[in-house]
Amino acid sequence: MLKRKMLAVIGCMICFAVGFVYASPFGQGLRKQPVIAHGNWVDTSVTVDDQTERADLIVRVQVDSEPKARKLREVLKTNTPGQPVKDNVFITPFTDTKMRVLEVYKGEAGQRIEVMQTGGYLPAEGTDPEIHMEMEGDPIYVKGSEHILFLKDISGDAVHAKGRSLYRTVSPASRYEIQGTQVINHAELPENFVPPTSVAELTEQIRSALSK
Numbered sequence: 490m491l492k493r494k495m496l497a498v499i500g501c502m503i504c505f506a507v508g509f510v511y512a513s514p515f516g517q518g519l520r521k522q523p524v525i526a527h528g529n530w531v532d533t534s535v536t537v538d539d540q541t542e543r544a545d546l547i548v549r550v551q552v553d554s555e556p557k558a559r560k561l562r563e564v565l566k567t568n569t570p571g572q573p574v575k576d577n578v579f580i581t582p583f584t585d586t587k588m589r590v591l592e593v594y595k596g597e598a599g600q601r602i603e604v605m606q607t608g609g610y611l612p613a614e615g616t617d618p619e620i621h622m623e624m625e626g627d628p629i630y631v632k633g634s635e636h637i638l639f640l641k642d643i644s645g646d647a648v649h650a651k652g653r654s655l656y657r658t659v660s661p662a663s664r665y666e667i668q669g670t671q672v673i674n675h676a677e678l679p680e681n682f683v684p685p686t687s688v689a690e691l692t693e694q695i696r697s698a699l700s701k
Contacts, residue, residue: 523629524622526608535662535682537691541698543659544639546596549667550588552630553601558584558609561648562617582620583649584609586630594637594695604640605649605657606630626661626676637672637691639663665691 534540541547561581568574584606590598606627613619623629630636640656640663649655658664661676662684672691674684685691 521621523608523610525625526622527625528607530660532660533662534660535676535678535684537685537694538698538701540639540659540663541595541695543641544595544663545642546598546602546640546656547594547638547695548590548596548598548602548640549592549594549635549637550590550602550604551635552586552632553589554587555632556584556586556606556609556630558582558611560611560617578617580611580617580620581607582609582611582622583607584629585655588630588636591635594692595699602640603653603655604630604638605643605655624661627658627664628675635667637665637667637688637695 532543534543559582561583563579563581565577565579566574567577585603586606587601587603589601606624606629608623608627609621609629611617611620638656639659641659642654643657644650644654645652646655662674662678664676665672665674665685667688670689671687672685678684685694
């Protein structure tokens with residue numbers, strides 16, 4: 490129930506964002522910079538302790554293939570008295586990224602997993618416009634990059650993962666990009682929260698949280 494509630498909240502928010510995308514100057518032959526969308530996540534945990542408790546799987550991964558965007562297209566009819574019935578089209582891009590598992594800190598995983606994000610790039614198709622958007626603090630993964638992720642298992646979800654295995658991050662702060670010995674968190678964090686800044690510090694906090 491919580492998983493679907495979270496996805497529904499994001500979906501409703503994206504419908505508004507896509508309305509903005511419709512009006513933006515796409516379709517001129519060049520891919521524009523992504524529109525940055527802002528969402529209200531159900532889970533806003535930021536501390537390693539909280540994320541470790543909520544995560545089904547915590548892993549260090551490397552993105553080993555290009556992310557693939559998919560389209561969620563919904564047509565809703567509006568019936569205003571005295572006016573003809575109108576179709577309103579809402580399009581939400583989602584991106585699935587395959588990753589190679591380098592280390593497992595919590596849970597069980599095979600050699601590869603697939604992680605979902607809201608956002609991505611969809612070329613114009615028929616009457617559907619070109620859409621390029623990302624969630625604030627959750628840029629689309631880049632092939633070759635490494636991350637430590639706190640994940641929720643949404644395998645079998647009726648909308649996103651029917652008949653397949655799929656994960657999403659616990660919250661916007663649940664992904665740490667690895668750059669050398671350092672880690673970077675792209676999320677907008679509370680002013681009084683200082684996230685771990687190195688791989689060693691982050692993994693030590695994870696192990697400490699797991700031992701409690």
